[in-house]
Amino acid sequence: MSETLENLLSEDRQFPPPADFAANANVTAAAYDEAAADRLAFWAKQAQRLDWFQEWDQVLDWSNPPFAKWFVGGTLNVAYNCLDRHLAAGNGDKVAIHWEGEPGDSRAITYADLHAEVCRAANTLTDLGVTAGDRVAIYLPMIPEAAVAMLACARIGATHSVVFGGFSKDALSGRIKDASAKVVITADGGFRRGNPSALKPTVDEAVAECPTIEKVLVVRRTGQDVDWTEGRDLWWHETVATASDKHEAQPFDAEHPLFILYTSGTTAKPKGILHTTGGYLTQASYTHHAVFDLKPETDVYWCTADIGWVTGHSYIVYGPLSNGATQVMYEGTPDTPHRGRFWEIVQKYGVTILYTAPTAIRTFAKWGDDIPAQFDLSSLRLLGSVGEPINPEAWMWYREHIGGGRTPVVDTWWQTETGAIMISPLPGVTACKPGSAMGPLPGIAADVVNDAGQIVGNGGGGYLVLNEPWPSMLRTIWGDDQRFIDTYWSRFAEHGYYFAGDGAKKDDDGALWLLGRVDDVMLVSGHNISTTEVESALVSHPAVAESAVVGATDPTTGQAVVAFVILKGNASASEAELKDHVAKTLGPICKPRQIQFVSELPKTRSGKIMRRLLKDIAEKRALGDVTTLQDAGVMQLIQQGMSTTS
Ligand code: ATP
Ligand code: MG
Numbered sequence: 118m119s120e121t122l123e124n125l126l127s128e129d130r131q132f133p134p135p136a137d138f139a140a141n142a143n144v145t146a147a148a149y150d151e152a153a154a155d156r157l158a159f160w161a162k163q164a165q166r167l168d169w170f171q172e173w174d175q176v177l178d179w180s181n182p183p184f185a186k187w188f189v190g191g192t193l194n195v196a197y198n199c200l201d202r203h204l205a206a207g208n209g210d211k212v213a214i215h216w217e218g219e220p221g222d223s224r225a226i227t228y229a230d231l232h233a234e235v236c237r238a239a240n241t242l243t244d245l246g247v248t249a250g251d252r253v254a255i256y257l258p259m260i261p262e263a264a265v266a267m268l269a270c271a272r273i274g275a276t277h278s279v280v281f282g283g284f285s286k287d288a289l290s291g292r293i294k295d296a297s298a299k300v301v302i303t304a305d306g307g308f309r310r311g312n313p314s315a316l317k318p319t320v321d322e323a324v325a326e327c328p329t330i331e332k333v334l335v336v337r338r339t340g341q342d343v344d345w346t347e348g349r350d351l352w353w354h355e356t357v358a359t360a361s362d363k364h365e366a367q368p369f370d371a372e373h374p375l376f377i378l379y380t381s382g383t384t385a386k387p388k389g390i391l392h393t394t395g396g397y398l399t400q401a402s403y404t405h406h407a408v409f410d411l412k413p414e415t416d417v418y419w420c421t422a423d424i425g426w427v428t429g430h431s432y433i434v435y436g437p438l439s440n441g442a443t444q445v446m447y448e449g450t451p452d453t454p455h456r457g458r459f460w461e462i463v464q465k466y467g468v469t470i471l472y473t474a475p476t477a478i479r480t481f482a483k484w485g486d487d488i489p490a491q492f493d494l495s496s497l498r499l500l501g502s503v504g505e506p507i508n509p510e511a512w513m514w515y516r517e518h519i520g521g522g523r524t525p526v527v528d529t530w531w532q533t534e535t536g537a538i539m540i541s542p543l544p545g546v547t548a549c550k551p552g553s554a555m556g557p558l559p560g561i562a563a564d565v566v567n568d569a570g571q572i573v574g575n576g577g578g579g580y581l582v583l584n585e586p587w588p589s590m591l592r593t594i595w596g597d598d599q600r601f602i603d604t605y606w607s608r609f610a611e612h613g614y615y616f617a618g619d620g621a622k623k624d625d626d627g628a629l630w631l632l633g634r635v636d637d638v639m640l641v642s643g644h645n646i647s648t649t650e651v652e653s654a655l656v657s658h659p660a661v662a663e664s665a666v667v668g669a670t671d672p673t674t675g676q677a678v679v680a681f682v683i684l685k686g687n688a689s690a691s692e693a694e695l696k697d698h699v700a701k702t703l704g705p706i707c708k709p710r711q712i713q714f715v716s717e718l719p720k721t722r723s724g725k726i727m728r729r730l731l732k733d734i735a736e737k738r739a740l741g742d743v744t745t746l747q748d749a750g751v752m753q754l755i756q757q758g759m760s761t762t763s
Contacts, residue, residue, distance in 0.1 A: 126630075126702075130551055132549045133549075134547070138545055159559065161176045163560070163588075164588075168202050169193045171193075172190075172191055173188035173395070174189055174191075175190065183615070187393075187399075187586075188396060188399070188588075191395050192368035193394060193398070195398055196271045197366035200228060204228060208228055211441070213443065214264065215445045216261050216445075217445065217465075218308060234265045234357070238265050238268075238357045247273065247275050247299060252377065254302070255280065255303075259307065260304065267434050276376055278293075278379075279430070283309075284425075289319060289323040300332045301324060301333045301334070304335060305340065307339065308338075309453075310452075334356065335351065371395030372394065375393055377390065378392070389596065390533045391592045393592050397536050401436040401537045402436055403560075405439075407559070408538050409472070413441040413442055417469050420437070421477065426723050451481075456488050457491055459477075475506070475511055476726075483683065485686050498523075500526045501526070502526065505725055507552055508552060508649075508656040525545075535583070538558060540557050540563055540631075552653060554629055562587075565580065565582070566580055567579045570612045575624065578632070580616065580619070580620060582616060583614065584613075618636075619633065620634070620638050632647035651699060652680075655680060660688035663718060664682045669735035670736055680711070680712045681731055682695065682712055683714075683716065684714065692712045715758060719743075722747050729741060730743065
């Protein structure tokens with residue numbers, strides 16, 4: 118990439134926090150000053166949110182960068198912090214999880230219930246020979262046992278590796294092998310789009326290739342028939358359910374490995390991101406408290422992510438439970454049995470804080486405003502977004518149609534690697550601009566640099582970097598320290614910056630705008646143009662629900678903008694009209710060479726647009742790796758559409 122990104126889109130709208138929200142906010146502007154005065158003292162104070170068996174001697178050991186040690190010498194137990202201490206404080210009868218199954222069954226699980234089940238599961242794992250430091254693979258649907266399994270591992274110091282329940286046999290076996298896992302925890306199946314969807318057959322096939330696996334622990338969820346390997350397979354309801362619910366949580370070192378999580382693989386071979394104990398839990402807990410303004414006595418929090426993604430780890434399991442939250446957990450898809458399912462759940466449980474992804478928001482907008490309007494969403498007081506850049510118009514739609522035009526909307530930037538939120542507004546402090554993640558949280562140092570690693574001024578663009586180590590940072594790539602160094606720390610080694618791989622710009626006020634992956638930036642007639650900004654310009658046209666933009670090789674301009682567009686329900690717009698709209702909004706240089714109308718876009722299982730596949734189509738090449746694609750049929754449809762129009 119030459120020079121820096123152009124600064125194209127401008128946004129003047131601003132939404133300061135409502136006065137009563139600001140007056141009651143958990144965190145005020147003073148946090149920025151406090152952290153700026155002494156960053157390590159700030160994080161040491163946040164670590165006091167947790168119960169430690171043994172306090173640390175040193176907040177950060179950065180003597181061997183990029184290998185960090187946080188809270189050196191401290192010991193704690195993550196499950197104790199998420200469960201036992203809430204019981205000790207008299208909150209055992211409080212609901213931890215309102216679980217909603219896709220077919221409509223539900224369970225209310227108190228902190229005491231969750232504690233007992235985690236203790237039983239911890240005793241069972243110990244009986245199966247799992248000891249501290251062993252790896253356990255978890256391949257489950259969105260059922261409470263997924264959280265139980267993770268916490269049971271944490272309780273005994275086993276390192277969990279959660280694999281998204283929609284992943285294939287190869288993805289599962291690859292991850293099991295990479296971490297040499299000893300046990301797999303799975304289910305017969307889960308409910309997905311109205312039908313039971315089997316998991317156990319995939320596990321059987323995967324485990325056949327994985328000699329390290331000794332036991333397979335199976336939750337019965339759907340009641341489907343399963344093949345059974347005697348001596349290896351065990352039912353959860355015959356083992357965990359009958360185990361003792363007494364279990365004493367042991368202390369583990371602050372740097373004890375808590376989990377491995379493989380990045381979703383939007384771009385390359387998945388990397389086993391390693392997170393450890395004390396720093397991770399400190400930042401997960403603090404950010405959940407600060408960014409979601411969680412009031413554990415009154416809030417009902419709902420994060421719609423799957424537990425297989427880092428968002429599920431940090432903002433369904435560890436952040437909320439360490440903070441004693443009451444939360445909703447939902448098994449299924451947003452359109453089963455109808456397109457108002459999410460809003461029905463918000464209404465049923467009186468959800469106050471909702472955290473979801475731009476892909477979902479754009480889909481809801483496409484389905485129509487009248488669907489959320491049929492439900493009582495007045496309980497909501499805060500909305501969050503994560504996973505991709507959120508187009509300003511999607512942000513506005515979210516605030517207006519879900520947040521009733523009242524709620525703050527926090528756009529949170531972070532990665533599997535960062536473990537917790539890094540860049541986000543504080544909802545009681547920041548005047549938000551639709552589509553901007555605004556700035557780094559207190560205690561976090563993030564900036565935008567040019568090719569040479571120099572920090573750009575306001576109005577400039579380039580690469581997002583993290584300038585200082587942070588408590589929940591990845592410690593390495595499992596088994597591959599060199600890849601860890603090469604991937605994240607070599608690009609700006611001279612400056613000691615972490616290279617996030619995302620493009621970003623600072624607007625004239627210094628607010629940060631995330632522009633998607635560096636690999637997705639287009640170079641048109643010598644100008645760097647971000648796919649995100651052209652997409653946002655398209656989405657700002659009233660007829661457009663969603664779009665994906667790629668740069669295709671072009672004989673005259675080097676690369677040309679090719680856009681794929683999904684129109685809203687009954688709307689219509691011509692190709693020429695949309696091209697002109699982009700030219701007017703961003704400038705003629707950004708005008709797409711071609712616009713292709715499509716009904717779906719290729720997305721990863723976590724809902725991110727896979728632009729590289731669209732680029733293959735735009736450049737008329739064979740498609741690259743499609744294994745992490747949510748629905749392979751989508752590509753065929755798009756290809757057929759392209760061949761009839763070009
Ligand atoms: P892989 O690294 O394997 O290609 P991935 O990057 O999609 O997969 P994640 O760690 O889940 O896996 O996603 C982090 C990325 O998601 C960020 O680097 C960024 O590109 C994008 N992202 C997340 N949140 C935001 C946000 N609020 N705004 C813009 N982009 C975001
Ligand atoms: Mg990534």
